[in-house]
Amino acid sequence: MTFNSFSIFLTVVEEMNFTKAARKLFITQQSLSGHIRRLEEEYGVTLFERKPVLKLTPEGRNMVFYARQILQAENMMISGFADINKNSAAYLTIGISYMRSAIFGSGIWKRFHKKYPNIEVRFSEKNTDRLLEELQRGDLSAMVGIDLRPMSGFRVEPLVDEQIRCIVRRSLIEETYGDQAADMIRKYQAEGIRLEEIKEIPMLFPPKGNRLRVPLEQVFRQAGVMPRIIFESDLPELLYRLGLEGDGAAVVTPMTIYDHFRQGTMLPEDCCNFRVLNAGVNRISLAYQADIELPHYVKGMIEAIRDEFSEYKWMMERNRI
Secondary structure, three states: OOOOHHHHHHHOOOOOOOHHHHHHHHOOHHHHHHHHHHHHHHHHOOEOOOOOOOOHHHHHHHHHHHHHHHHHHHHHHHHHHHHHHOOOOEEEEEEEEEEHHHHHHHHHHHHHHHHOOOOEEEEEEEEEEHHHHHHHHOOEEEEEOOOOOOEEEEEEEEEEEEEEEEEEHHHHHHHHHOOOOOOOOOOHHOOOOOOHHOOOHHHHHHOOOOOHHHHHHHHHHHOOOOOEEEEEEEOHHHHHHHHOOOOEEEEEEEHHHHHHHHOOOOOOOOOOEEEEOOEEEEEEEEEEEEEOOOOHHHHHHHHHHHHHHOOOHHHHHHHOO
């Protein structure tokens, strides 16, 4: 029985749907069913109950446990050979969000590839909750996520704390608040801002369902005021651009500003970047297995991630991003 059959079986378990699993694996449903049938024949068990809905049998649940152990052991064997022989090829998979991949992925890969050119790197780009599932299943060598809690068998290492930012044109504040604007801007630049203090200014927000939206709604609810939300988007780059153009007060994470700053694009003189004081802090952390000896190249990837986010943290502190 090939390792591939175990991997296909686990994909069916993850999707709990033969059609979706076949599509995800880029194979026909007939081929997928053949792998499952051969597993069942090889071990003399029934892995799935097909009706009324697809679900694992007790034997199937046992197979999940052992299949994961077998594939993890194979991966460790490959990792060990790659450590011993620098000419051996291996791969590792890193979990990271789409946005963090877009901003930090290139730097992480270049730092790593310089030292480990024979190792193939794959990024699994999903939200933190889905990446945690993959990490705990053993599908990831490490992951970068937001607000990770301690986990048995894993090390969770804080990388950087992010405070939400408000991007708004000075002219928009002056237009809205008149003679009070200059004092307001000086105060907010020095101390940070509470969003309810500029409730009259149109807001550019992430939509409901976005992780940033929850603390923002809490801010206004606690203040007993209703924000003037005129535009919503999951794309922080779009919110940022509209804020720069004076369409409203854009609420974004500092990653977006950092990405522009790193490329040499500074905020216009007429544009303010305020720290939002009462919307909480996002802690970005790195998680990886702590109860096994990691291959050298996995340790190298962990170091590359640390270095990339250390530079981000330093740039934020130095330039008040």
